[in-house]
Amino acid sequence: MAIDRNGTAPKVALVLPGGGARGAYEAGALSVLLPALEARGERVSVICGTSVGAINAAAAASMVHRPMDEQVEYSLDHWRNLRKTDVISPVLGPGLAVSAARGLAEALGVPGVRLASLLDPRPMASSLEKWIDWMALHRNVRNGTLDAVCVVATSLSTGRPTAFVETRGPAPRNKSTDGIRFQKVTLSGQHVRASAAMPLLFPPVEVTRPARAAGHYIDGATRLNTPLAPALSLGADRVIVIGFKPFAAPPEEELARRPRMTDVLANVLDGLMVDQIADDLHQLAAINSFFADSVGGVSSSARAYRTARGRPSYRKVSYALVAPEKRTTLADVAERILDEKYGGLKALRDPDFPLLSRLLDGGRRGELMSFVLFDQDFAAALIEVGKADAQRWLDRHPRFWCADAAHDLDFDDTGTELMREEHAIDEWRELRRR
Helix, strand or coil, rough: CCCCCCCCCCCEEECCCHHHHHHHHHHHHHHHHHHHHCCCCCEEEEEEEEEEEHHHHHHHHHHCCCCHHHHHHHHHHHHHHHCCCHHHCCCHHHHHHHHHHHHHHHCCCCCCCCCCCCCCCCCHHHHHHHHHHHHHHHHHCCCCCCCEEEEEEEEECCCCCEEEEECCCCCCCCCCCCCEEEEECCHHHHHHHEEECCCCCCCCCCEEECHHEEEEEEEEEHHCCCCCCHHHHHHEEEEEEECCCCCCCCCCCCCCCCHHHHHHHHHHHHHHHHHHHHHHHHHHHHHHHHHHCCCCCCCCHHHHHHHHHCCCCCCCCEEEEECCCCCCCCHHHHHHHHHHHHHHHHHCCCCHHHHHHHHHHCCCCCHCCCCCCCCHHHHHHHHHHHHHHHHHHHHCCCCCCCHHHHHCCCCCCHHHHHHHHHHHHHHHHHHCCC
């Protein structure tokens, strides 16, 4: 068992983002990381997820009491056996005519008629009850096998991210600075479905419990796709973060053709799914840089800032970051599966994906389809990519953890110094506002 300088085991958090069908990549990465973590004598005690990450988080939380090989196989089997009909109803069929009629009626202003979404995710509700052993999840939190499980959704009434947390202790205190509202709950399918209600594609989900948080919610990715901040609020000392694109800032690229709607949609998704976590990791690296100034603890300047704001001292947070090397890796896999399995006359055996593919046709088709391509071959391919990327992290970090921003986030010494200065200015401005 790994022990920190205070004589206690560091609290490890697992942070899983949203990305629809890309969730298979998370399963592949974790099948390599979690056994390696266990071999070090460490275990995950906090699990946070958004959207499909919430589904994977709840499933993992219901399995942590089992031997590691069973945990890994269960997750991989779930994704390898996943079918489109486990998540959404057929696109082509009677439902298409009803949806078209509803859309036209809403456009014409017919009272009481609304088109809630483009896809029908009702099969997902029953699938979640099969995938997740809720009683085991509650028992794992109750007996201390896990400290907390958290799923993030976005409230339609406030527009703020809500972190539904099941924990033995109190939920973290709500802070005005980060905008996250914490709600202690007994997790159920409605919380996870709310977190995974992708806007436009899936309808909002009504949450009824607890009464103080009742209301309609949509995908947490619209406000907080990668729930790193909740994990830190829940006391994490070390974080495992899975991403679907490289965490370092991408090079600027010129679009060589006239932009299409798919380019706009893909850039919006980039903003939701990638930019937030890059900012959060930038902040984490800035905080870690405060520690670099003092050999045994937080620097006096950082301690003074936190004391003045009535908050606990900063702590250095080590991380393990797994993501593809290229920004287009998962999109390229989606393109390949679409061409090999649904191209030409092959489309007739399952016309739903070719129809969606045609609607999203353009230079970024693979990028957009990778979110909704609930296909077994696509899942199997993503699992292998996730495994390879996780092993690449372990090969680069034989001790599993890292805390050096210059090593993994492409920040040099000058960049680290700028981060520290920016963070100090932000702290000072907030202090002046109090």
